[in-house]
Amino acid sequence: MEKVMRLVSENGLVIFSKSSCCLCYALKILFQEIGVTPTVHELDQDPEGREMERAVMRLGCNAPLPAVFIGGKLVGSTNEVMSLHLSGGLIPLVRPYQSISN
């Protein structure tokens, strides 16, 4: 879907989320802890949200939201991000997008 692809290519670090979802919130906190500010797109606040959610799933995200894209590529949902972080792979991946103050 175009909107999804555009958002994903324009921003290095994108999270598709729902404002009511607490697990999505937890993931946002995690990125904060490692010193990055991802571009968050709340699909429940977007009129095209449903379609976007379907598009994200077609791109390979098996779990429900949140869906995390880094450098235009789908990383996955909470499971994948946690695994990546514990294996030490998340920080190198987000380093290009870390805020200058860090």
Add this chain to the structure above:
Amino acid sequence: MLFFSSSLYISMYCLLPDFKLSNAYNFNLTCTKAASIISSRSMDFPSTLFVPSRTMGTYEPIHQIGLWGENFKSIGSPNISPSVIFDVANKLENESETTSHELLAPSSKYDQEASKPFDKIQRRLAQNREAARKSRLRKKAYVQQLENSRLKLIQLEQELERARQQQCLYAGGAIEVGHLGISGALNSGITAFEMEYERWMEEQNKQICDLRSALNAQISDIELHILVESGMSHYLELFRMKSSVAKADVFYVMSGTWKTSAERFFSWIGGFRPSELLKVLVPQIDPLTDHQILEVCNLKQSCQQAEDALSQGMEKLRETVSATLASGQMGQGTYLPQVAMAMEKLEALVNFVNQADHLRKETLQQMSYILTTRQAARGLLALGEYIQRLQALSTVWANRPHGPAKLTVENVR
């Protein structure tokens, strides 16, 4: 808590795809060997055995008592008398060194004789008969309990019907249902889990035993690797079980009802906090290379960050549920819409429990990558024993004397 013998689990184990009959036989064999060593010493031992030792690696778990001594329930029950334990501990003070040595390496004297196939077969047949007998008794007890539960359920349903007919507010009736609570499906999910968990714990203790013997016997890395792999997949099995019961009743998992009280004290979203366990276990795995120390440090930090994130997410969930439940006017006694909305929000709890377990799994996995086989074995042994110590703490705490009396051997009676 129901009392299940190893035999019932062994027979049920047959249903599991990766069941190894050899494990069950070895387990019985090891315990029987140990029991026969004890009885052959013609000492005035009760069938409980508590061998204290200073280092973690040679600590004899109280849990084994449930398997050697037929009349003892598993560790979760408050019925184990610590007076017996401390009593025996005092008697054993002089014997502990030799006894523990023999228990840890029963191979010295017995393996030569047991290498005769006829003896082995006879022993196995006897064990099988005993196991079958125990199994029948357990089944009987379990069926009896089911019957009792069924009768209770009928009783409660009748009470509920009476209350409804009295034109109570539906809300009042709903509260009744909540307390009673549970649909048949829910209950059976929990019952199944509790049965499986007792089995799991027995297998766990057997594996701890094996690890301890293996590390003391200086077996090869290849053989040790097999034990480590068993240990890892055993934990994975637990996570699968938890995931299943979380779908049935997430509050059951959150409250840690199946665990002992001391374990529950450390509970974080339905289990241990992985970073806490790392702090406990890493000193037991020393020495580590500089590179390993760095990797473990990073792992611990990542873990803590992930835990913080989940904790904050949980906090948000609590706020959300609370706000939803409290929305609208209070005081009229009608609140079904709020309850219905809160139900939807609460469903996210299952995801949090799964994420927390995922974190535990990943931590375990990462440690297995960082450590050598031998270190991983020591780590698993330490972890298993740490849990056993927590369980022992729970039992002793439950039986502690009340009032200002000190915990001496005399007072513990």
